[in-house]
Amino acid sequence: MRLLINSSCRQLLGLLNCCEGKGVSSAKWSVLNPHLLLLRQNFSAKVTAAELVRYWRGVFEANKIPEAQESSEYIVSYVLGAKTFHSLSAGSLFTPLTAEQQQQVRQLSAKRLQRMPVQYVLGEWDFGELTLKMRPPVFIPRPETEDLVSLVLQEESQRSVSPLLNVGHRCSTAVPHSVILEIGCGSGAIALSLLSKLPESQVIAVDKKEAAVNLTRENAERLQLQDRIRILHYDVSSGSWDKLLPWGPVDTIVSNPPYVFHGDMSHLAEEILSYEDLDALDGGNDGMRVIKKILALAPCVLKDNGSVFLEVDPRHTEMVENWLRSHPDLSLSVTATHKDFFGKLRFLHIQKHKAGDSSCKNGFACPNMHLP
Numbered sequence: 374m375r376l377l378i379n380s381s382c383r384q385l386l387g388l389l390n391c392c393e394g395k396g397v398s399s400a401k402w403s404v405l406n407p408h409l410l411l412l413r414q415n416f417s418a419k420v421t422a423a424e425l426v427r428y429w430r431g432v433f434e435a436n437k438i439p440e441a442q443e444s445s446e447y448i449v450s451y452v453l454g455a456k457t458f459h460s461l462s463a464g465s466l467f468t469p470l471t472a473e474q475q476q477q478v479r480q481l482s483a484k485r486l487q488r489m490p491v492q493y494v495l496g497e498w499d500f501g502e503l504t505l506k507m508r509p510p511v512f513i514p515r516p517e518t519e520d521l522v523s524l525v526l527q528e529e530s531q532r533s534v535s536p537l538l539n540v541g542h543r544c545s546t547a548v549p550h551s552v553i554l555e556i557g558c559g560s561g562a563i564a565l566s567l568l569s570k571l572p573e574s575q576v577i578a579v580d581k582k583e584a585a586v587n588l589t590r591e592n593a594e595r596l597q598l599q600d601r602i603r604i605l606h607y608d609v610s611s612g613s614w615d616k617l618l619p620w621g622p623v624d625t626i627v628s629n630p631p632y633v634f635h636g637d638m639s640h641l642a643e644e645i646l647s648y649e650d651l652d653a654l655d656g657g658n659d660g661m662r663v664i665k666k667i668l669a670l671a672p673c674v675l676k677d678n679g680s681v682f683l684e685v686d687p688r689h690t691e692m693v694e695n696w697l698r699s700h701p702d703l704s705l706s707v708t709a710t711h712k713d714f715f716g717k718l719r720f721l722h723i724q725k726h727k728a729g730d731s732s733c734k735n736g737f738a739c740p741n742m743h744l745p
């Protein structure tokens with residue numbers, strides 16, 4: 374990293390000498406080339422947020438760092454205690470940063486220059502209305518997954534207005550609180566968003582990676598949502614399922630599983646390949662390695678008519694339908710597909726049919742768990 378900065382400074386000094394010698398005024402050059410601000414910064418402590426953003430954008434661009442403008446805005450805003458550059462007041466935009474603040478910006482920018490995703494650089498990121506701690510290599514939640522949460526919330530709101538429940542001789546609109554199982558919780562983005570919106574619900578959040586389990590736990594405590602969540606170190610390929618039922622069969626399973634086709638993995642951005650856990654993304658040759666395990670598990674832990682909500686690759690919508698048709702013993706079928714905000718088929722709603730052959734009795738081996 375230091376090498377990168379040093380070499381770009383050396384090049385810059387060469388360029389400066391060369392250009393000023395050819396009659397380009399230094400004032401004009403400083404507009405053309407934000408690198409000059411670094412040199413200025415070394416001589417003068419008075420650097421404003423706007424100037425720093427401009428300067429680091431230039432350094433990032435010179436080093437071919439993607440999203441140079443956004444990266445520098447996020448870093449400078451973070452150091453000034455704001456979420457976005459646009460939310461900074463005019464006062465803080467043009468007030469010089471202290472030496473400590475400038476140093477913090479330098480340290481964070483140095484990480485970004487090493488292609489670290491800005492979410493890990495800052496150590497936190499927003500998902501919906503929650504601010505979550507981020508730590509490599511735990512998967513960084515993507516914005517489209519917020520729509521997966523919305524689909525589960527929609528289903529929950531329908532449940533709460535559905536048929537009147539007969540409570541003894543009285544009728545009531547009360548619906549028993551739902552139990553939701555999230556498979557592959559990562560930082561806890563989905564599980565904690567659901568808990569924060571569903572004050573009566575309970576969530577079991579599982580992940581096969583200890584780093585993810587720990588981060589979900591930390592985020593749950595930071596958000597004070599730890600009382601209604603069980604966070605378990607669990608691999609859905611393990612073939613066991615009884616530990617997933619602390620509250621009995623679940624109403625809903627939700628998952629954003631690893632679903633990238635193995636052949637597509639090498640096309641991912643350097644930021645992802647170098648910092649994120651590739652196991653969180655790689656879905657095997659057909660992208661369905663973990664999806665099939667979730668579907669095989671579903672009838673064992675779901676209530677009758679329970680739902681599975683999955684985020685998938687657009688190619689999976691048809692593949693999953695075909696796979697479920699060829700496994701009728703699972704008693705599952707796709708009831709809806711939904712597009713993401715790019716218009717790509719991204720989400721599947723799958724439902725368990727009412728008590729079929731596959732319904733599993735708690736404590737007995739589930740016949741579906743050994744499907745490939």
Ligand SMILES: C[S@@+](CC[C@H](N)C(=O)[O-])C[C@H]1O[C@@H](n2cnc3c(N)ncnc32)[C@H](O)[C@@H]1O
Nearest residue numbers: 512514557558559580581582608609629631653
């Ligand atoms: C795409 S990430 C999703 C993380 C989080 N739910 C989100 O949307 O930000 C997939 C997660 O599934 C976990 N995972 C992968 N294989 C698994 C398995 N066999 N059993 C349980 N979790 C698994 C990974 O560790 C990773 O945290």
